[in-house]
Amino acid sequence: MYLKSLEIKNFRKFGDKNNIVEFINSKDTPEGTEINVAQNTTLIIGKNxxxxxxxxxxxxxxxxxxxxxxxxxxxxxxKLFEGYENENTNKQFPEIEFKLIINLEKNKNDDITNLVPLMTLEDLDDTEIELKIKIVLEESQEFLGEFDKIINKKISGTEKFLKIIEQMNKIGYKTKFYRNDDIEIENFKLDKLINVVSIKANNVSDKNSLKMHLIK
Structure with missing residues (x-):
């Protein structure tokens, strides 16, 4: 079992396009590369x-x-906040979106205990499990009211933007998990499924040297 891909929307430098990262299994490392890592490990390998x-x-x-x-x-x-000032626009609240594709290798005795909440009957014969994740505000309506107050203040556009971000942080965020049929999964814990470890290279000879990260 390993991560096959990760789709990211609206997180940091990733915008609202389809930003998809493809991973490889630890046993599928580039030819000539010898890496001693545990099975069921996903690798991210690339230049600096x-x-x-x-x-x-x-x-x-x-x-x-x-x-x-x-x-x-x-x-x-x-772009989202500018749309709020147009009264004819349906207001969408800030969201960060992720989609994980988890690969179950054929003929392997993968422990799928932590994947069961994600699975539908149709998934039983599949080798890929999909998990959708959204990061949303704890209280959307409260944010909307505070947004209107900030917009009406006689301060610069930069100050307004910073105060809106500050208000978002005061309200807080929650993580919502969904199966591939868009049914929300209650009380799901991602840390039971994924362990992220970063390995730093101590001897990087030049800019073309590869570094590696592990996802278990």
Missing amino acids: NSGKTTIIEALDTLVNGKFTGSDFNFFYLK
């Missing part, structure tokens, strides 16, 4: 500054559930 750290931070924040307003993509929020 290729985005590995951002991916790991996204997963780590997901597992720990500690999101803040600064985790939302700036341009996404700016």
Whole structure:
């Protein structure tokens, strides 16, 4: 069992497009590469500054559930808030979205105990399980009321934006999990399914050297 892909929307530098990261299993490392890691481990391998750290931070924040307003993509929020001032626009509340595809290897005795809440009857014969995750405000209507107060203040646009982010953080965030049929899963714990470990390279000879992150 390993992570096959991660789709990210509206998290930090990832905007509202379909940002999909494909992973590889530890046994499928590039030819000529010898890495001694446990089975059921997902690897992220790439050159320096290729985005590995951002991916790991996204997963780590997901597992720990500690999101803040600064985790939302700036341009996404700016566009969203500008739309609020148009009374004819249906107001959508800030959301960060993720979609995880988990691979169950054929002919392997994977422990699927923690995956059972995600599975439907149709999934029993599949080798891939999908988990959708949304990060939303704890109280959307409360945020909307505070937003209107801030917008009406006689301060600069930058100050308004910062105060809106501050208000988002005061209200707080919650994580919602969904199966592939969009049924919400109650009391699901992602840390029972994923363990994120970052391995730092001590001897990086040049910019083309590879670093690696593990997801178990």
